[in-house]
Amino acid sequence: MHRQDRKEGSIVDALDLDTPALYVDLDVLERNIARMQEQCRAWGVALRPHVKTHKIPEIAKLQLEAGAIGITVAKLGEAEVLPGDDVLVAYPLLKPKLPRLRALAKKRRVKVAVDSVDVARDVHGKGIETLVEIDVGVGRTGAQSPEQAVEIAQACSDFQGIFYWPSWLDEAGFRAACVKIDAVLDALSASGFEARIVSGGSTPGAAKTPLIPRTTEIRPGTYVFYDASSLAAQVCVEADCALRVLTTVVSTAVPGQCVIDAGSKTFSSDQTVGAGTFGHFIGRAWTMRKLNEEHGYVEIPGPAHVGEKVWVVPSHCCATVNLHDEIWYGRRGRVEGSWKVAARGKVR
Amino acid sequence: MHRQDRKEGSIVDALDLDTPALYVDLDVLERNIARMQEQCRAWGVALRPHVKTHKIPEIAKLQLEAGAIGITVAKLGEAEVLPGDDVLVAYPLLKPKLPRLRALAKKRRVKVAVDSVDVARDVHGKGIETLVEIDVGVGRTGAQSPEQAVEIAQACSDFQGIFYWPSWLDEAGFRAACVKIDAVLDALSASGFEARIVSGGSTPGAAKTPLIPRTTEIRPGTYVFYDASSLAAQVCVEADCALRVLTTVVSTAVPGQCVIDAGSKTFSSDQTVGAGTFGHFIGRAWTMRKLNEEHGYVEIPGPAHVGEKVWVVPSHCCATVNLHDEIWYGRRGRVEGSWKVAARGKVR
Numbered sequence: 093m094h095r096q097d098r099k100e101g102s103i104v105d106a107l108d109l110d111t112p113a114l115y116v117d118l119d120v121l122e123r124n125i126a127r128m129q130e131q132c133r134a135w136g137v138a139l140r141p142h143v144k145t146h147k148i149p150e151i152a153k154l155q156l157e158a159g160a161i162g163i164t165v166a167k168l169g170e171a172e173v174l175p176g177d178d179v180l181v182a183y184p185l186l187k188p189k190l191p192r193l194r195a196l197a198k199k200r201r202v203k204v205a206v207d208s209v210d211v212a213r214d215v216h217g218k219g220i221e222t223l224v225e226i227d228v229g230v231g232r233t234g235a236q237s238p239e240q241a242v243e244i245a246q247a248c249s250d251f252q253g254i255f256y257w258p259s260w261l262d263e264a265g266f267r268a269a270c271v272k273i274d275a276v277l278d279a280l281s282a283s284g285f286e287a288r289i290v291s292g293g294s295t296p297g298a299a300k301t302p303l304i305p306r307t308t309e310i311r312p313g314t315y316v317f318y319d320a321s322s323l324a325a326q327v328c329v330e331a332d333c334a335l336r337v338l339t340t341v342v343s344t345a346v347p348g349q350c351v352i353d354a355g356s357k358t359f360s361s362d363q364t365v366g367a368g369t370f371g372h373f374i375g376r377a378w379t380m381r382k383l384n385e386e387h388g389y390v391e392i393p394g395p396a397h398v399g400e401k402v403w404v405v406p407s408h409c410c411a412t413v414n415l416h417d418e419i420w421y422g423r424r425g426r427v428e429g430s431w432k433v434a435a436r437g438k439v440r
Numbered sequence: 441m442h443r444q445d446r447k448e449g450s451i452v453d454a455l456d457l458d459t460p461a462l463y464v465d466l467d468v469l470e471r472n473i474a475r476m477q478e479q480c481r482a483w484g485v486a487l488r489p490h491v492k493t494h495k496i497p498e499i500a501k502l503q504l505e506a507g508a509i510g511i512t513v514a515k516l517g518e519a520e521v522l523p524g525d526d527v528l529v530a531y532p533l534l535k536p537k538l539p540r541l542r543a544l545a546k547k548r549r550v551k552v553a554v555d556s557v558d559v560a561r562d563v564h565g566k567g568i569e570t571l572v573e574i575d576v577g578v579g580r581t582g583a584q585s586p587e588q589a590v591e592i593a594q595a596c597s598d599f600q601g602i603f604y605w606p607s608w609l610d611e612a613g614f615r616a617a618c619v620k621i622d623a624v625l626d627a628l629s630a631s632g633f634e635a636r637i638v639s640g641g642s643t644p645g646a647a648k649t650p651l652i653p654r655t656t657e658i659r660p661g662t663y664v665f666y667d668a669s670s671l672a673a674q675v676c677v678e679a680d681c682a683l684r685v686l687t688t689v690v691s692t693a694v695p696g697q698c699v700i701d702a703g704s705k706t707f708s709s710d711q712t713v714g715a716g717t718f719g720h721f722i723g724r725a726w727t728m729r730k731l732n733e734e735h736g737y738v739e740i741p742g743p744a745h746v747g748e749k750v751w752v753v754p755s756h757c758c759a760t761v762n763l764h765d766e767i768w769y770g771r772r773g774r775v776e777g778s779w780k781v782a783a784r785g786k787v788r
C-alpha cells in the first residue's frame with residue numbers, strides 16, 4: 093500500500109527529518125477517518141470525502157475501506173490518479189474537458205455538478221450523471237432560485253439530484269440554507285424531477301448536517317488532517333491534527349521574534365481562519381505573524397534557539413499538502429515511510 | 441535547451457491550451473533579462489538573480505548568458521538542480537545541511553549569508569565563503585548593529601562581505617538603510633574586515649540601488665516575469681509581465697460576478713501588494729476579489745460568458761510558479777514548448 097516503507101538504517105525519529113517536513117500521524121488519521129464515517133452513519137448520510145485535501149491514493153483508499161461511497165474531486169486530473177469507483181466532480185466542467193470526463197466514465201461511475209443550462213446541456217455521455225448546484229448563501233457558484241434550478245435540471249441528460257456547498261456557514265446560515273434547499277426540492281418535484289441525491293459538504297459544517305435533513309451525502313475533506321483553522325473554529329482539538337510540519341528555528345536576530353525555515357512555499361499563504369495568523373505551534377505559546385516564501389516570522393514571549401525544532405499545524409491543510417511532492421507518515425513520532433502526493437498540482 | 445519543443449500537430453495557439461495554464465512570453469522574458477542586466481551595468485553593480493522566482497534551469501541559463509555573475513537561492517535543493525558556477529545561498533544554513541553544502545562546494549563556488557555567531561562558526565569548509573547579513577529595517581533576519589556584525593564576521597572562517605535585503609523599502613527606507621550599511625562597513629573595516637561584496641537585492645528596490653552606493657551586487661528575482669504586485673507598485677508596465685495565466689470562466693450564476701477555473705492552487709493566496717486583490721486581468725476591467733482553492737471570484741462591471749478565456753497576471757509570480765510542474769512558453773501568443781519547473785517544491 094505504501095510507496096516507500098521504511099528501510100533498515102533510515103530515519104526512524106520524525107525529529108531527525110530534514111526540515112521543513114510534512115508528517116502525518118497515522119493513529120490520528122485513522123481515528124479521524126473512522127469518526128467521520130461513524131458520525132455520517134449517525135446523521136443518516138453517506139460520506140463522499142473531498143480528496144483535494146490530501147491528493148494521496150493511499151489515504152483515499154483508507155477512506156473507501158472505512159465506508160465512503162466514493163470520492164469528490166474538484167478537477168479531473170485528481171480523479172485520474174486517485175481511486176474510487178464513484179466519482180463526483182464538484183466543479184462546472186466545460187466542453188474542452190468532456191473527452192477526459194467520458195474516458196473516466198468508461199471505468200467509473202461519474203457525477204458532475206452543473207450550475208448553468210449551457211453546461212448542463214454539454215455535459216452528457218454514457219455513465220455521466222448530473223447534480224444541479226444550488227447557491228445556499230455562499231455566493232460562489234450555483235443556481236440562485238428554485239426556478240433556475242428547474243431550468244438547469246431540464247437541460248440535464250441524466251439528472252440525479254442537487255449539490256450545495258455550505259463552506260463556513262454558521263447555524264443561522266444553515267437554517268437559511270435549509271429553507272432554500274427545501275424550496276428547490278419542492279420546485280423540482282413539482283416539475284417531475286426527484287432528487288435521489290442531495291449532496292452537502294465541508295468539514296466545518298459537518299456537525300450541522302442534521303440542520304438540512306434532506307441531505308443524503310456530505311463531502312468534507314479537511315477532517316482527515318484538520319488544521320489550525322479547524323482548531324480556531326473549535327471543529328477539532330489539537331490531538332486531532334494529524335498533519336504537522338516539522339520546522340527549525342534559523343534566526344533569532346530580531347528581539348522578540350524568531351524565524352523558522354518554513355514560509356508560504358511550505359505552508360501556503362492562507363491565514364488561520366478568524367485568527368489572522370499562519371499556523372498553530374505545538375507546545376509553544378508562539379504566534380506566526382507573517383510569512384515570506386521561505387521564512388516564518390514568529391512572535392515569541394521568551395527565548396528561542398537557532399537549531400531548535402518545532403512542530404506547526406498549518407493554517408489550511410489542503411493548501412499546504414498541495415505544495416509538497418511527498419509526505420512522511422508514522423506513529424508516535426516515528427517515521428514509517430512516505431507517500432507521494434500523486435494529485436499535487438493537478439489543476440486541470 | 442528546452443525540455444519539450446513543439447511537435448507537429450500539437451497546440452500552437454496559447455488560447456487553445458487546456459486551462460488553467462501558465463504561459464511565458466519569451467520576447468518579454470528576454471527583454472526583461474537584458475534590461476535588468478543593462479541597468480545593473482549602469483548602476484555599477486553585478487547582477488546575481490534570485491532564481492527562486494522561476495526555478496527553471498533554462499531561464500537561469502538565459503540570465504547567466506546575459507551576464508549574471510551567478511545565482512541566488514534560498515534553499516540548497518534549488519541550487520542542486522539549477523545552473524550557475526557561483527551560488528549564493530541567501531539563507532541561514534544550519535549544521536544538518538552542511539554535508540549537502542560541502543558537496544555543492546566541490547563543484548561550484550559557494551557563499552552563504554549568516555546572521556549569528558553560531559551559524560557563522562558552523563558554516564565552514566573548502567570553497568565555502570560567508571557574507572554577514574545586516575537587517576536594514578525589514579525586521580526579518582540579520583545583525584541588528586555594527587557591533588553584532590563584527591562579532592559574526594569574527595566567527596566566519598571565510599568572510600567575504602555583507603548581505604542586506606531591502607524588500608519593499610521606499611526611498612526614505614533606502615536612505616536609512618544606507619546609513620546602517622555605512623556604519624557596519626566602517627565598523628568591520630576598523631576591525632580589519634574588508635567587505636569585498638556588498639550584496640543587495642529585490643526587484644521592487646532595484647531602481648533605488650544607487651541610494652546605497654557601496655552595493656557591489658543585487659539579487660532581484662521577480663524582474664524576469666514581473667507580476668501584478670510589480671504592476672501595482674509601478675515597477676513595470678503591463679507589457680513587461682512575461683508570465684500570464686490562461687483561465688476560463690466556469691460560472692456566471694451570481695449576478696455581478698463570474699468565477700474562473702483558477703484559484704489559490706493555481707495562483708497562490710498571495711494578494712497583489714497594496715491592492716488587496718488577487719491578480720490583474722489583461723484587457724478587462726475585472727477585479728479578482730477572492731480565491732478558493734480552484735475558484736477565482738471575479739467582480740465584473742458588465743457581462744461575462746461561461747467558456748470565455750481570460751488572461752491573468754498573477755499577484756506574486758514566485759508563489760504561482762512554485763505550484764506548477766510545467767510552464768508553457770512561446771512568442772506572440774503561440775506555444776513553442778514547455779519547461780519543467782525543476783526546483784518546484786524544493787523547500788529543503
